Amino acid sequence: MRNRTAATTLRKRVLIIPGVTRHRPRNSSLGSAVGSPFYPALPAVQVAAVSASLSTWAGLDLTSFPTTPRSSVSFSHRTCFATTRRAGPTSTPPSSCTMATTAEQQAQLVETSKRLAAFQAVKDYLKPEYTRIGIGSGSTVVYVVEAIAALGPAVTSTMAFYPTGAQSEELIEAAGLRLQYISKLPADQQLDVAFDGADEVDDDLNLIKGGGACLWQEKIVAASARQFVCVADFRKLSSRLGTAWKKGIPIEVLPMAAPRVLGELRRLGSLDPCIRPGLPGKAGACVTDNGMWIIDAPFPPLLLSGDAEAAAADPRPVGTWTVDELADRLIKIPGVAEIGLFYGKNGLQVASGAQKPVAAYFGMADGTVTVKTA
Secondary structure: OOOHHHHHHOOOOOOOOOOOOOOOOOOOOOOOOOOOOOOOOOOOOOOOOOOOOOOOHHHOOHHHOOOOOOEEEEEEEOOEEEEEEEOOOOOOOOHHHHOOOOHHHHHHHHHHHHHHHHHHHHHHHOOOOOOEEEEOOOHHHHHHHHHHHOOOHHHHOOOEEEEOOHHHHHHHHHOOOOEOOHHHOOOOOOEOEEEEOOOEEOOOOOEEOOOOOOHHHHHHHHHOEOOEEEEEEHHHEOOOOOOOOOOOEEEEEOHHHHHHHHHHHHHOOOOOOEEOEOOOOOOOEOEOOOOOEEEEEOOOOOEOHHHHHHOOOOOOOOOOOEHHHHHHHHHOOOOEEEEOEEOOOEOOOOOOOOOEOOEEEEEOOOOOEEEEEO
16 A cells, blocks of 8 residues: 555545545546556445544555354335345444544545445446446446456456546546447447436436436436446435425436427426526536536426325326326427436336336445445
8 A cells, every 4th residue: 555645646535534635636637537457446434433643555454344144134115125235233323423523524434425425336236248238427426347357357358338428538548448338329228227316306206317417328328228327425315306406407408499488388387497507517508428508497396106196086186297297298399309307117127218217326425335226
């Protein structure tokens, strides 16, 4: 192990643990520090397992982490079940996990939870025999790529990685992984698995995506995979879409159609839909990689199909929709290119074209990973 000075010279990033500063190289993009074969595989530990300050990497004694078998609990809910994986020997979360008081501590806790979820998802769903892997966009995917790169060339040299946009393309290249493009994937072939994040996930594994304005490419890559796996942190887990994510459903639209799309959204009950601004990076509208604009359309929390069936006798308030109903109406509006609802079927239900994940991994605030599967 090298000390932090050497690590800085080699443009590495230290493990993200509450109380430990992480390094990002100066003038680098989000993913430029990722992709070192020197990253160790993440131990299954609770977030605060290390209490001493790390003056150098050599001071990190991995043998001190709890190594007792994980305990797990599971529960059924509709068509999904969730498993909470706890790495430590005790059921009481460490106090530093639950008492992150400063903004920096809270940010570190979120990043640690993302990393825990990413490493577990890669461990469970990336098989050595796979050759075509989709890589999504967003902050959690940084750790997915890190986890894949940590497997080493012996595993990854036969794999090709398909990005959803410029950010994931940079991550793949920085990690030394083989880059390929979805446009080059033969029509009769599929990706073995695709990993991506989400802005919100409900009890039926419907997703809201598009906070980073890459929703169209993300949906193409997800629907091209036999298995789509969602990786997120505890903030993204909701019972119903629109409960925690208040910014609205991202909708990619043709610029000339934007005013009419806004009018139609209001008639459908959207609460103050708006064209996403490009600020602070640029004046005017946010322009996607496809030359489109993004409209963010807030709606009241979206119902699940079971909710609608249970309340069939009672008229619903205007603007209240199930996920599938609203998705069907939105995609039919003239001028709409794609919507940020990922809904319908998953890869276990249909042979191709699935939008919903077969599993969603959530790094929790107490250092566990909760897994929801279809």
